[in-house]
Each structure stands twice: as structure tokens, then as C-alpha cells.
Amino acid sequence: MITSIIINGILIGLIYALLAIGLTVIFGVMRIINMFHGEAVMLGMYAAFVLFDKFGISPYISVFLTAPIFFVLGSIIYKFLIDPIPAREREITSLIITLGISFIFATSAMYIWSADYRTVTLPFSQDVMVFIKTRIGYPALISSCMSAVMIVGFYLFMSKTYMGRAIRATELDKDTASVMGVNVKWISIATFGIGVVLAAMAGGILSPIFYIYPFVGSNFVIKAFTIVVLGGMGSVTGALVGGIILGVAEALASTFLEYSMKDIMAFILFLGILLFKPSGILGGRTRL
Amino acid sequence: MQNRSVKPIVILFVCLVVLSFMPFIIDPGSYKYLYNIFFIVNVTVLLATSWNILGGFAGQISFGHAGFVGIGAYTVALLHYHLQWSPWLALPLAGVVTLLAAVIIGSIAFKLRGPYFALSTLALAEVTKLIAEGWRSFTQGTQGVVVSPGPLLSIPSGGALYFVVSLWLAGFGILCALLIKLSKTSYFFLAVGENEDAALSLGINSKKYKLIALYISSFLAGITGGVLSVHTGFIDPSSGFDMVHTVEPIFLTMVGGIGTVLGPVIGTVLLVPVGEVFRSHFPTAHLLLYGIVLVVFARFIPKGIMGLFRKKKI
Numbered sequence: 394m395i396t397s398i399i400i401n402g403i404l405i406g407l408i409y410a411l412l413a414i415g416l417t418v419i420f421g422v423m424r425i426i427n428m429f430h431g432e433a434v435m436l437g438m439y440a441a442f443v444l445f446d447k448f449g450i451s452p453y454i455s456v457f458l459t460a461p462i463f464f465v466l467g468s469i470i471y472k473f474l475i476d477p478i479p480a481r482e483r484e485i486t487s488l489i490i491t492l493g494i495s496f497i498f499a500t501s502a503m504y505i506w507s508a509d510y511r512t513v514t515l516p517f518s519q520d521v522m523v524f525i526k527t528r529i530g531y532p533a534l535i536s537s538c539m540s541a542v543m544i545v546g547f548y549l550f551m552s553k554t555y556m557g558r559a560i561r562a563t564e565l566d567k568d569t570a571s572v573m574g575v576n577v578k579w580i581s582i583a584t585f586g587i588g589v590v591l592a593a594m595a596g597g598i599l600s601p602i603f604y605i606y607p608f609v610g611s612n613f614v615i616k617a618f619t620i621v622v623l624g625g626m627g628s629v630t631g632a633l634v635g636g637i638i639l640g641v642a643e644a645l646a647s648t649f650l651e652y653s654m655k656d657i658m659a660f661i662l663f664l665g666i667l668l669f670k671p672s673g674i675l676g677g678r679t680r681l
Numbered sequence: 682m683q684n685r686s687v688k689p690i691v692i693l694f695v696c697l698v699v700l701s702f703m704p705f706i707i708d709p710g711s712y713k714y715l716y717n718i719f720f721i722v723n724v725t726v727l728l729a730t731s732w733n734i735l736g737g738f739a740g741q742i743s744f745g746h747a748g749f750v751g752i753g754a755y756t757v758a759l760l761h762y763h764l765q766w767s768p769w770l771a772l773p774l775a776g777v778v779t780l781l782a783a784v785i786i787g788s789i790a791f792k793l794r795g796p797y798f799a800l801s802t803l804a805l806a807e808v809t810k811l812i813a814e815g816w817r818s819f820t821q822g823t824q825g826v827v828v829s830p831g832p833l834l835s836i837p838s839g840g841a842l843y844f845v846v847s848l849w850l851a852g853f854g855i856l857c858a859l860l861i862k863l864s865k866t867s868y869f870f871l872a873v874g875e876n877e878d879a880a881l882s883l884g885i886n887s888k889k890y891k892l893i894a895l896y897i898s899s900f901l902a903g904i905t906g907g908v909l910s911v912h913t914g915f916i917d918p919s920s921g922f923d924m925v926h927t928v929e930p931i932f933l934t935m936v937g938g939i940g941t942v943l944g945p946v947i948g949t950v951l952l953v954p955v956g957e958v959f960r961s962h963f964p965t966a967h968l969l970l971y972g973i974v975l976v977v978f979a980r981f982i983p984k985g986i987m988g989l990f991r992k993k994k995i
Contacts, residue, residue, distance in 0.1 A: 426799065426800070481876075486980075488796070489975060489979045490976050492744075492928070493975030494972065496971055497969060497972035498972075500966070500972065501969065504969075615807055618800050622800070657811050657815075660811075664789055664804060667790065667797060668789050671793050
């Protein structure tokens, strides 16, 4: 019983971690809280839904097809709306601008796709496998594995490639990075694009296991913030740890407490970590 | 208090007294829709002013005003439901209870700087909504609570009473903002909001001023919630903790002019009537409008309408 709860918690936690990585990267490099992160997840879900509904492309493939579009979207938003704000006012103004963008996206989605709940039903949606007495649905299993692969891939990208190192250098010290020949402006634009892509990909991967509706983003954004704070802002490893903790905590709460306690867990963790260990569980020890 | 400080307060007071005679000129019985809009404008002035004291004066962006409004609304509704208190009597308590919630959130969130406060207030709004939904034996859950306001001091409740009460509450909010703006405290707020490091290095206890701003703001937002639930006569989690209560004050303050006393008032008086008419024709389209206007103002006109008259200090 307890093992099956924990296994399910870890599986959902891996997806949560992927949700949070886009947010943590943007925050780490630019110190910007991206309030439309949830709406980027929502758009990713709808993109996967439309491609599946119209052309029968599996969400697990279509996330790669739509990634360039979301990269361009994120870059344009950063380039034209956030980058021109003077640095002194950026922290507050960017909060308000991204909040405005989130409303534009959520309401537009409602006009385009209506408020109906949509689902992506794959051929194997009903199938389950049994692993250590735990029933695991195939879509949940595939989504979790894919999240894990993407998190590892993103970790390698950040630690091994030039681009990833440039992003981390910018995160540590803008001026020094720029002296070392990193084009900080371009890196910032690209990082924002990457953050939006990661959110949209998480949305696409989530689409077979969650309902899709225009205001779904707000559910995810709080979870993502909690994970980012849990793991330490800007840390990819932290997001992975934070995601799994949140997933397991939610699974335990919904089993042993009332089901409605599940959604409150995120806030309890959030406020608890602010109260006792604001630098995050890993305590800022990790560089990545 | 010098002459400079007294003049705006006198003007405010005269405006309130003059406007209070409105029900004698325009009959509330035959213009129900108009008085409904008047009420919404007054209440929104109070809420936007409350947000502005925290977000504009002290530079601490709150994404949780929906939570404050909801707590205030539920305080009035539950005191009425469980203890049969008159909703009017419970109104000040709505502010006090909300203030208590703010004490808790402030003590946690202001341990840290930067964006943690905005995120904590967002968390507060969501967690209080979930509690209101989940704690059925106390809050009736999603069923909601009915509030039936009796007469206030033998004045029967109706359009005229709501108008005058909301008008004076809005006036109270503006008075709070004015008193802060005219006092030395406003400079401390400004210093903390603009550059906290510099403020700290000058010996300003930045946490103290952030807390003061939060307390005043949450008190006013709680009152807003209380008066809303008296007026609607019904409160449930989705109406009490509506995200609009978070977004609308930000939007109106940004348009009117963040950090000024008159900004939120001008923003509200100009835009809420338009928004109400818009809302009755295209439901939820106002959110799209808010989003676009918010982005355009924050990006291109960050000082809002008040910024166009830069010389005026208030």
C-alpha cells in the first residue's frame, strides 16, 4: 500500500519537476517571475490536443514539433515586452506584464476552444501495468519516463553544451559573462524562449493524463512555484527533488487525509519552506 | 499639521458630503442599475486604494487581494450565519480578521526579499479558497452562505444605504492613503520600495514599513470583502475568492497611476463603468481587455494617467 502510493507519487513528481524547470531557469538567469508559465503549459496542452485531434499525432511526438513555435513566442515576448524595461523597475513591472499576458492567453483560449474540458485519449489510455503490486496507467508511466528523460537531457544541455554553460555563466554574473564573450542579451532572450518551451512541452506530455481547459494553468503555476522554492530558485537538480517531494506529499495526503487536502499540500510545503529553509532543500549547495 | 496637509483632506470631506446627497437627486428606486454601478465603483475604489498602498506606496506587489477580500467576506457571512450577528456590525471585524491573516503571512513572507512576497500572497489566496471549499461544516463549502442584512440604524437596506456606506468606506480608504502620503511615512515607503538596500543603509527598518503597508492594505481589503458580501447577500468560494479581486485593483491602479493617491480613484471611476457594461454584453471578455491594457500600460505608460499630470504631487 505505502510503496504503491510512493511509486505513484514519484511518477507524478517527475512530471511536476519538468513543469517547474522552465520557471526556475527563467528566474535563475533573469530574476523574473514568469506569471504566464501556467498559461504556457495550457497552450502546450491545447497544441498537443489540436495536433492529436486533427492529425492524429501522438502528444509524445508533437511536443517536439511545436517546440520551435513556443521558442519564438517566448523570445518575442521577452524581446519586446520585458527586455526594454529599465533594470531598476524590472522585477515589479515584469510581474505585472507577465500577469497581463497570462490573462490574454487564458481568455483567448476560452474564445478559441470554449470552456469545455478536453481529453487526449490514446489507444492505450485504459491499459495498466502492475509493478510491485502497484497499478500504473500506461499514459502516466510514459509521461513520467519522458519527463525524466527530458530532465536528464536538459541537465546535460546545461552542463555540457556551450549554450548551457553560457546560460549558467549569465546566471552567476552578468558582467563577467559578458567580458568572457557571452552575448548576455541574446542568452537572456534564448533562456526565456527555452523556459516557455519547457513549460509547453510539460503541457504536451501532461495532456494524456489531465483534463485540458482554458484556466488549467493556474493549477500548475502554484505547484511549479512551490517546487522552485522547495528546490532553491534557479536549480535544475532542486526542481527534480522538489517535484518528487511534492508528488509524494500529495499522494500521501490524498490517501491518509481528506482528498481535498491534496491541493493544500503545495501551499503548506511552500509556506513551510519559506519559514524554515528559504534557500531551498538543497540549501543552495548545487550549482545546477 | 500644516495648511498643505489639511487642504486635500478638507476637499475629500466636502466631496464625500456632497456626493452623499446623490440619493435625494437621483432616485435609487427607479435607477437600480445605475446605483449598482455606483456601488461597484465605490467598493472598487476602496480595493484599488488598498492594493496601491501596498503595491504602489511600499513597492510590494500583492497577488493575494482575492484572499483578503474572501476572508473579509466570509467573516461577515459566518458571523451572521453562526452567531446571528448583524452584517453591518460585523463589517469592522471583517477588516480585523483579514488583518490577522496578514500578520501571519507577513511574518513568513517578509523574512525574505524579492518575489517571495508576491508568491506568498498568491499562496494565501489559493489556500484560503481551498479551506472555504473544503471545511464544509464551518463554511458550507461550495453551497455558499446567505447573508441577509437588516436595516442599519433603522435605515432600511437598499440602493441608497449601500451607496452612502460604500461611498464613505471608499472615502475612508482614500483618507488612509492621503494621511500616509502627507506624512513622513510615505518617504520611508518610497525608499523601501525603490531601493531596499539603500533604505536599510540609511537606518530605515524596512521590514517594519513593509508590514505597516501590508496591515493597512489588508484591513481595507477585508472591509471591501465584508461590504461586498452584505451587498450581494450571498457568498461562496468562487465569488468570494474570485481572481478578479486580485487583478482588478492591479489593473486599475496601473492605468490610473501607481503610487499616487488619486491614481486608483481615477482608474476606477473611468474604467469600472465601462467594464460593467462590457461585462454584461461579453462575459469574461473583460479579462482579455484587462490583460491587454495591463501589458500596454506597464510597458509603455508605467506612470499611468496621473503620470500625464506630473506636477501634481498627490
